[in-house]
Amino acid sequence: MSEGISQEQGSQNAPDGNGRVRNQNDIETRASELTGVHKDTVKTVFNAVWDAICEELENGNEVKLHGKGTFYLSRRSSRVGRNPLTGEEFDVPEREAMAFRTSPAYARRLRERRKELAKKNRDNKE
Numbered sequence: 001m002s003e004g005i006s007q008e009q010g011s012q013n014a015p016d017g018n019g020r021v022r023n024q025n026d027i028e029t030r031a032s033e034l035t036g037v038h039k040d041t042v043k044t045v046f047n048a049v050w051d052a053i054c055e056e057l058e059n060g061n062e063v064k065l066h067g068k069g070t071f072y073l074s075r076r077s078s079r080v081g082r083n084p085l086t087g088e089e090f091d092v093p094e095r096e097a098m099a100f101r102t103s104p105a106y107a108r109r110l111r112e113r114r115k116e117l118a119k120k121n122r123d124n125k126e
Contacts, residue, residue, distance in 0.1 A: 024046070027046070028042045028043050028046055031046070053071055054098075056071075057071060057072070057073055057098060060073075066103075067103055067105055067106060068102070068103055068106050069100055069101050069102040069103045069106060070100070070101045070103075071098060071099070071100050072098075072099055072100075072101065073096045073097070073098060073099070074096065074097050074098075074099040075094065075095075075096055076094065076095050076096070076097055077094055078091065078092060078093050078094040079091075079092050080092070
């Protein structure tokens, strides 16, 4: 299994100290390295795939990627929000948001990989 993007290659924003935030450019660079396809081509394909997924969701369809997961629209109920600066309450209307449900097989793969990395990190500290 590939080691992925190195800490130095990725964006410097760390959400939780457990890793780095990766942006589209990071993913396109890594895909280019893995496939040997020029980065501009990877970017074009990435954007086309993303546009196709969004188009299907806009048409009311789910997008299932075998062995990876499913993109779908999730309905978010209306609620009362609060302005953190003023404390003023306001109504947040019901809306739909894009969501992704990981397939069980891929979720297992992620858990196993995270365990391997945690063990490797523990071993390196000793």
